[in-house]
Amino acid sequence: MGEGAGDMRNTEHTEEMDWARDLFDGARGEAEPFWGADAAAISRAGDRRRRLRTAGTGGGLLGLVAVTTAVAVTLGAGTTDFGSAPGPGGGWGGRKLQDVFRYAQVDGGSGALGQKDFSQHVPRSAAVDLAALIGHLDPAGAHLLGSPAGPAREQPRIVGDRDSGLKDTMSLAMSSTWTADGSYPGPAPVTEPEGRLSYSFFKNADLLRGPVLSHGTVLPEPCGLAVDFDVHFGMLSGDAALPHWSPCRYTTLSDGSRIGTTSAAYGTGTETVAVRIFDTGNMVALSGWDFPRPDSSDWTVAPDPKTVVKPSPWSEAGFQAALSDPQIGPVFAPLPPRNADGKFLDPADIGPYWVYDPNQGPLTTGEFVMDNGCTPDHSIFGLAPGSALQYQGMLPGGFAGPESPTTALEGEYRLPAGTGPATMRAARTYASGGCDQAAPFGFSKDTVIELPAGIGDDAFVEDQPQMSRVRVYVRFGDTVLETVFSRPSVQPLDVTSAAGRTWVQGVARKMAEHWASASAPATGK
Amino acid sequence: MRLLEERRLLGERRPDDREFAELVAARAPALRRTAHLMCGDWHQAEDLVQVAFIKLHAAWGRVRRREDLDAYLRRTLLRACIDEKRRARWRREQLAAADDLPDPVEPGAVPDADALSNRDALVKALRTLPPGQRAVLVLRFWEDQSVEETARLLGCTTGTVKSQTARGLTALRAVFASPAHAADPARYTTTEGKA
Numbered sequence: 057m058g059e060g061a062g063d064m065r066n067t068e069h070t071e072e073m074d075w076a077r078d079l080f081d082g083a084r085g086e087a088e089p090f091w092g093a094d095a096a097a098i099s100r101a102g103d104r105r106r107r108l109r110t111a112g113t114g115g116g117l118l119g120l121v122a123v124t125t126a127v128a129v130t131l132g133a134g135t136t137d138f139g140s141a142p143g144p145g146g147g148w149g150g151r152k153l154q155d156v157f158r159y160a161q162v163d164g165g166s167g168a169l170g171q172k173d174f175s176q177h178v179p180r181s182a183a184v185d186l187a188a189l190i191g192h193l194d195p196a197g198a199h200l201l202g203s204p205a206g207p208a209r210e211q212p213r214i215v216g217d218r219d220s221g222l223k224d225t226m227s228l229a230m231s232s233t234w235t236a237d238g239s240y241p242g243p244a245p246v247t248e249p250e251g252r253l254s255y256s257f258f259k260n261a262d263l264l265r266g267p268v269l270s271h272g273t274v275l276p277e278p279c280g281l282a283v284d285f286d287v288h289f290g291m292l293s294g295d296a297a298l299p300h301w302s303p304c305r306y307t308t309l310s311d312g313s314r315i316g317t318t319s320a321a322y323g324t325g326t327e328t329v330a331v332r333i334f335d336t337g338n339m340v341a342l343s344g345w346d347f348p349r350p351d352s353s354d355w356t357v358a359p360d361p362k363t364v365v366k367p368s369p370w371s372e373a374g375f376q377a378a379l380s381d382p383q384i385g386p387v388f389a390p391l392p393p394r395n396a397d398g399k400f401l402d403p404a405d406i407g408p409y410w411v412y413d414p415n416q417g418p419l420t421t422g423e424f425v426m427d428n429g430c431t432p433d434h435s436i437f438g439l440a441p442g443s444a445l446q447y448q449g450m451l452p453g454g455f456a457g458p459e460s461p462t463t464a465l466e467g468e469y470r471l472p473a474g475t476g477p478a479t480m481r482a483a484r485t486y487a488s489g490g491c492d493q494a495a496p497f498g499f500s501k502d503t504v505i506e507l508p509a510g511i512g513d514d515a516f517v518e519d520q521p522q523m524s525r526v527r528v529y530v531r532f533g534d535t536v537l538e539t540v541f542s543r544p545s546v547q548p549l550d551v552t553s554a555a556g557r558t559w560v561q562g563v564a565r566k567m568a569e570h571w572a573s574a575s576a577p578a579t580g581k
Numbered sequence: 582m583r584l585l586e587e588r589r590l591l592g593e594r595r596p597d598d599r600e601f602a603e604l605v606a607a608r609a610p611a612l613r614r615t616a617h618l619m620c621g622d623w624h625q626a627e628d629l630v631q632v633a634f635i636k637l638h639a640a641w642g643r644v645r646r647r648e649d650l651d652a653y654l655r656r657t658l659l660r661a662c663i664d665e666k667r668r669a670r671w672r673r674e675q676l677a678a679a680d681d682l683p684d685p686v687e688p689g690a691v692p693d694a695d696a697l698s699n700r701d702a703l704v705k706a707l708r709t710l711p712p713g714q715r716a717v718l719v720l721r722f723w724e725d726q727s728v729e730e731t732a733r734l735l736g737c738t739t740g741t742v743k744s745q746t747a748r749g750l751t752a753l754r755a756v757f758a759s760p761a762h763a764a765d766p767a768r769y770t771t772t773e774g775k776a
Contacts (some may be wrong), residue, residue: 082703
């Protein structure tokens with residue numbers, strides 16, 4: 057028995073504990089059905105899951121149309137080199153694109169088809185973005201360097217965004233070293249202060265969302281995005297304290313894209329991060345370190361004050377200004393759209409920065425569950441298949457508990473003809489039957505929040521705060537729509553406050569609006 | 582090695598097939614018993630164990646230390662068990678549609694129905710508890726986890742574990758003291774006949 061049992065043994069529950077121990081011990085060692093887990097099949101499924109997580113749900117490239125006339129050199133075999141094409145104006149001053157590699161180097165990238173040679177396939181849009189950023193951050197070219205070991209002998213190749221070598225590319229990373237006089241730093245150990253700047257381009261920001269669990273720790277990430285996953289991950293196994301990111305400050309630009317900025321201190325040093333997320337999900341990210349950025353494998357100490365650049369060459373405001381440059385645009389083709397028929401919620405209906413779950417394809421429903429954790433469930437099985445979509449995002453603090461990653465799943469349940477109203481009544485009954493009123497576990501104070509008439513034929517909300525779950529039901533005839541909000545961790549999710557009720561009512565209205573709108577042609581409404 | 586390349590490697594690192602197969606063989610039976618106590622169904626227990634291993638396989642690069650593997654598996658398994666039946670069902674449907682998971686082996690004939698009575702009785706009683714309480718009791722008394730480890734696995738405080746243990750045991754005793762138990766005491770008898 058664990059030590060916890062000992063704790064309890066010294067309390068009034070001693071007899072109870074002994075009884076429970078006997079009860080469970082009595083169930084050990086009994087015969088049970090044979091089962092052999094197929095490790096090979098599990099591995100295949102694991103591989104597939106890994107691919108999905110890395111590459112999103114995939115799909116064909118939609119293509120990105122180049123809108124700028126460019127000077128291009130045809131290299132044969134369908135490859136065009138845009139290195140001699142002029143770059144953007146502004147701080148870059150229209151210099152040729154190839155010059156960006158004086159100031160930055162290609163670090164790598166990732167793609168659904170495995171490792172690619174990114175030194176030979178830098179998309180033109182990424183080079184344009186990079187030039188625009190450098191134009192802001194080091195307009196005179198006095199500080200930033202490409203390879204810290206000296207000028208690269210082989211220059212990366214800038215190709216068209218739809219070059220075959222870029223097919224299914226999900227991300228690309230480049231970086232610069234910052235020194236006070238623009239000279240190449242000497243070999244390690246670093247004695248002169250130097251900084252580091254990373255430029256990252258992602259096909260879909262959603263691929264970077266979600267907590268990273270390791271050693272029971274949720275890894276803090278800037279603006280909730282694993283932009284510097286490698287370094288931050290390395291901290292988990294090191295001695296350094298995990299970063300405390302400042303609250304992410306978002307700004308929306310006129311084109312609808314959003315810029316988020318944040319920073320974190322490491323001793324006397326600072327990491328500054330800014331991301332620009334486009335409507336397509338594409339993201340351009342800047343990470344600036346005012347000290348030599350550590351390798352993930354050697355994150356053991358805080359930066360030495362002697363090697364921190366003072367004043368810091370980076371700031372949130374400076375990064376925001378750089379990323380706001382109108383010449384900066386998406387690099388990769390967007391992922392295919394979800395919810396094509398529009399019958400389910402748009403992510404924005406739930407809240408800012410919500411997205412369709414990039415790792416979940418369309419789901420199906422077939423079982424309408426009615427349970428409250430206290431009584432046997434009353435699920436209805438064997439329904440005609442319906443569809444469902446999963447979303448993810450952050451619910452803000454305040455009305456819904458602490459801000460934290462949350463998922464939502466909207467599904468349609470196609471009940472037998474004529475049973476819709478009765479089933480909805482039953483669902484209400486079970487939704488209000490929660491027990492365990494005050495405990496942190498169980499379905500606690502299951503609360504039914506009635507919604508105004510006019511949202512579908514009938515609608516209500518089931519609040520299950522201690523199960524970290526809120527369910528929104530909307531009925532249209534014999535079809536019930538249900539959206540379930542869930543937090544992956546055990547954090548209360550309670551929307552019974554006035555603000556919470558307003559928000560959840562808004563979600564229900566949107567569910568009804570989308571469904572009614574998508575159904576209108578078929579029903580003749 | 583640079584940012585994204587490292588991220589790719591960390592995120593995509595996969596286990597050695599032989600090592601992983603050994604891990605599955607070693608851990609799956611115990612995890613299945615735990616899942617069975619949680620969900621009361623051998624088929625579903627097998628599904629949930631497979632899902633836990635699939636997640637571990639996919640997260641191999643992030644669950645690096647050997648001692649973390651058990652915790653990760655337990656945590657994943659319990660969360661799947663606690664989660665509503667619907668999600669497990671969706672998960673099954675998805676996996677079945679997209680992957681080549683093996684069909685669960687049909688449970689064979691039960692060798693001795695009487696020999697399963699204690700576990701059956703326990704499973705039935707546990708099913709009357711809220712999932713959270715059930716998880717606490719299973720971790721404490723089946724998995725022999727400490728209060729602290731139980732709290733860590735469930736992501737709650739030690740106070741919560743203690744209070745839920747007390748509540749769960751009270752509820753469990755009530756089940757075993759019920760008229761149904763009185764009508765068929767042999768079926769509910771524990772090893773020391775304390776029911």
